[in-house]
Amino acid sequence: MSFVAKAPTQRLLAVHGWSGTVLGLFLYLIVVTGAVAVFAVEIGAWSKPGEGRQAVFERPLDPTIAELSESVPEEYMDEVQIFGLNTGELMVFFHGHTENEQGTIEDIGVRYLLDHETHEVIKREEGFRSEMEDLPRSELMDFIVTLHINLHAPNPWGLYMTGILGFVMVIATVSGLILHRHIITDLFVSPRLSSRLLNSRDRHILAGTWSLPFGFILAFTGAFFSFATTIGVPVIAFAAFGGDTERLLEIIEPPAIVAEAPGQVASIDSIIADSSERAGIAPNFVGLVDYGTEAFSVRVNHLPRDGAISAVANLYDGSTGNFLRIAPLIGNEPSSSATVASLMGPLHFGNFGGIISKLVWGALGVALAYVTLSGLQLWVRRRIDEPAWAWMNNAVILTGYGVPITMLGAAFGYFPAFGIGADAGQWTAFGFLASSAALLAIGCLIRKADRLTAVLQWTMIIGLARTPGLRLAFGGDNWLELMQRQDVLTLAIDLVFWMGAGWGVVSALKLQLLPRKSAETLSVPAE
């Protein structure tokens, strides 16, 4: 049964294949780093001892906020942001809004870094937000997440590139859906063993068919995130607000109404407790607007609780402590578009169902990486007799193993630097670049595909096997400490590295020791 005529089908196949071939290697990089970035918080905690998982709002906030507000200038009292850092400290940022040297409105105020247990002030900074230090987080995870978001290219160009890659993936998934005329049958294709090429094709179809809807969701939401601020906001500001971006941003995030008259202050801790009960999960952010005035309001944000898809923000009257309403993500009133917008994040990050949904998202990300790479291999193998395509075949092998190897290279730069107190951010980038350069040299020196595959496989295996040891050698918590504080996730990540190395050994031995049923270059009919 076919619902598309022959000529459009031919064009769609050309689009499906060529778009994947031209941008497939970059797409693979984005997909692999995305599958890792799903576990950003967990890998952050794994790579930086002491990060994450502390409940920052356990100690009462009322006396701390009252005491700190005494020493903050009046003009910085418009808003107060309170949130926990991955490193466990509490950040309290009293600020107002004023024009900076570039002529744009920016947050300006006093930022306190507090010990989450004692609320003792660790650090005080004053000035524009852009002048303050970056928030402390794992440099390794930061590097991988930024690679996924904008390929470390300056914005907006980096975001344009990843947005185009997201769009290419949308096109590949939709064209794949149209091309699969027998999609239900393709879901249950049994990979044939008669030849390596047919086996690869069947596996590509099988993995691709199962991951079609997921690939579409990830690609669509990813393209949205890349284009929303780079193209969406300027275009909408131009079309609907006469080019005035400030007016558009004021609607997206309504500014606080500055009130002068003093007012009552209800207990922030009671508000947090009530909000936590309503949301079913502890908050991750508390925002105070017009603290101590008659217009005082409190916004309490919660990440999605287990089983829920979207995050929740509750709004309270700060003077009485009364619950007002659930605050929409965008705008002042609830709206269907704001609801849809609130789903984009959870659908892209897979963070709506705790570690379970993250595992599913990570596994589907790996499946998508396999689909991207196997599709590229299929395209190249059928053209391998031509010298240019033989070169491309090596590029596919190099990228396929190279992306995980360079991420391991980043870890090999990060851990020693972190351990000895050097600039971990710089050494992470150095590890990535040095391993990339080494891979390029290997790619130039070894032209034979089989040999190149073997060398890269064993490099990856050694890298995977050594990484947990490197973490332990440079100040990481040992297994006994992890078991004592029941830190299962950090233990599990170490195990995943070793399991990956074990799987790599099995695959490498299988590829090198078992006799081939057919050569890659053999011309194989469809049936």
Add this chain to the structure above:
Amino acid sequence: MRTRASFLTALNSTKPRIDPGVTMTAKLKTVSRWLLAGPGALIAAILAMGGSTQWLPAGPAEIDNFLYPVLLFPGIWAVFFFIAIMFDHVWKAAILIFGITAIHAYLVFTAFSAG
């Protein structure tokens, strides 16, 4: 397995080859189609995103008319792309895309002029 045969035969058939019988008109049609699917679809999607703020309902929070176009931008772009690829005659796809683009360009122009 007929299923795999049809899909894989089609995959094989996209292998690039030189066809000496291709006329200038056919080449022009191919180039026009890819121009329409590439830069044409992108420009059309950007103008459709901007112009649709003028006819979409604003909703109770008065944000739906500009938030939905931003949310749907990758989809709008994909729809124009597939129109350019799937239509049998490229001129029909061009008329449809240019028509929609012209209407939205006019809406953007009038809205911007009004400030």
